[in-house]
Structures are given as C-alpha cells and as structure tokens.
Amino acid sequence: MQTLREILDQAQQRGVAVGHFNISDLVLLKAVAAAAQELSLPVLVGASQGERDFMGVRQIAALVKSLREESGVPIFLNADHTHSLAKAEEAAKAGFDSIVFDLSALPWDENVRQTREAVTALKSISPSILIEGEIGDIGTGSEVRETMADVSKGLTTPEEAKQFIDATGIDILAPAVGNMHGMSRSMVRGEARKHLDITRIAEIKKATHVPLTLHGGSGTDDEDFRKAIAAGINIVHINTELRVAWRQSLEASLAKNPDEVVPYKILPPVIEAVKQAAISRLRLFNSVGLVAQA
Ligand SMILES: [Zn+2]
Helix, strand or coil, rough: CCCCCHHHHHHHHHCCCCEECCCCHHHHHHHHHHHHHHHHEEEEECCCCCHHHHHHHHHHHHHHHHHHHHCCCCCEEEEECCCCCHHHHHHHHHHCCCCEECCCCCCCCHHHHHHHHHHHHHHCCCCCCEEEECCCCCCCCCCCCCCCCHHHHHCCCCCHHHHHHHCCCCEEEEECCCCCCCCHHHHHHCCCCCCCCCHHHHHHHHHHHCCCCCCCCCCCEEEEHHHHHHHHHEEEEEEEHHHHHHHHHHHHHHCCCCCCCCHHCCHHHHHHHHHHHHHHHHHHHCCHHHHHHC
C-alpha cells in the first residue's frame, strides 16, 4: 500500500486532488469507503475533534484500518482541526495518518511556536505521520447558515506561507484563499457558489512547494475547483455537502417508511445518497489532470 505522502506527490504530478470527507458515523464512513472503492481512487477520511469525541478515536482508527485492509483501496485517516497537543497525540497513538494541527485562532508567534513543538512531538510518536498547519481565516463549523462570514481580510500571503512552513516544519499547509467552512442556505439550494483566489493559490504553491489543502470545499464552484487544483491544491475537504445529503436522505427514508424501526432497512438509501455526493466530488477532483492533458 502506498503512503499518504506518495499519494500526495502523485496527485501533484498528475494535476489531481485527493478528496477528504468527514465522517461522524458508520453510515458516512461506509458511504465514503464505497465511493473510493467504486472509483478505485484514494481518499482521506476526516474526523474533527467533535467527530472523534462522538465516535471514539481508537474506534474510528480500527474501522478505517479494517476497511482499508478489506477493500485494498488506499483509505487514509486524518485528524481534522485539532486544537491541542494532547488531542493530537491521542490521534497519533491511535494510528491516524495525518493531523491538522490548527492553532490559526492564536496570534502568529504562538501558532508558530506551538505548531513547531507539535511537529516534533507527533513525529516522535509516529515518524511517518504528516502534519498540516493552518494560517489565516477560513471560518469555523461545517454547518448550514443564513449567510457566510466575510473572510477576505484573513487571506494567506505567499510570504507568510513560506515563513510559517520554514519555522514549523509542517508537511502540508492549509491556506486561506477565499475558502470557508460551512454553506449558506442559498448554496444548499444551488443558487450561490463559493469562489476562490486562484492567483493566490498559484503564488503560495510557487513560494512553498508543499502539498496544499483546501478546507471548506462544500458549495464551491466546479470551475474554481478545477482551476484551484491546477494551481496546486492537492487535498480538498468536503464535509457540509455530505452532511446535507445525510440529513435530506434520512428524512426522506423515514418519511417513506413511517412504521419501520429496523436501522439496516432505513439507512441503506442514506449510504447511497452520501456515496453519490462523494462520487461526484471525487470525479471532479480527479478529472483535472485528464482535462489538462487532453
Ligand atoms: Zn476544515
């Protein structure tokens, strides 16, 4: 099985991106794994602190490991948005492949100092683990809200990106390039789309040459995704879109079977709906290189 670092190098060479999908229950995990298997593509399964607290850190790791072994598809596990070293160490010990160590809410110097210490501590637990650091403002919470916050003031500059990577030793950078967590109601209805600062992505890539992650991908314009990946984005996070598919299909399944109480009869359509949502994003993220070569 290839390592996550090898998969990211390949994605960069091919001009494609690895899809990262958050999970908080077995329905979402089965759906993401089935999407990866159907397309024979690598995926990153993400679990934030809240998602890990709900499912159990070691329990998620055991489930993902068994799915990876059984399917033969490279399914990697990422500890998304981890705000303390203790929580990061817990994930590293449980066997996670990567950790998003996110102290972007702290002042610059504190973010640098604590992220550098975390890189050293986490690699001593698991030498192959990849650490992602975050600078800039990309909002919080993969939820549906009335309107989106204005994050235009907290965008990452290429100089900051290089300085942060050099000072901390992180493997992957999550920049703020117009992306943000969550979706507005109009995005859920398909009436509005997020747009990205493509030039900024290209400049950050040129200044740093490290793998770049786009957080808050849900609701982003398809063409912006293609351009962002061509400009150097290697991982794209999708959470809210899957959560919306999960909720809408669950409500539909319950409404269709008002007297049913058997979970394994109610939930298969939910797995299918989430799987299709993941498949459509994986197809898009992996079509860019082919388009560029054609
Ligand atoms: Zn995120």
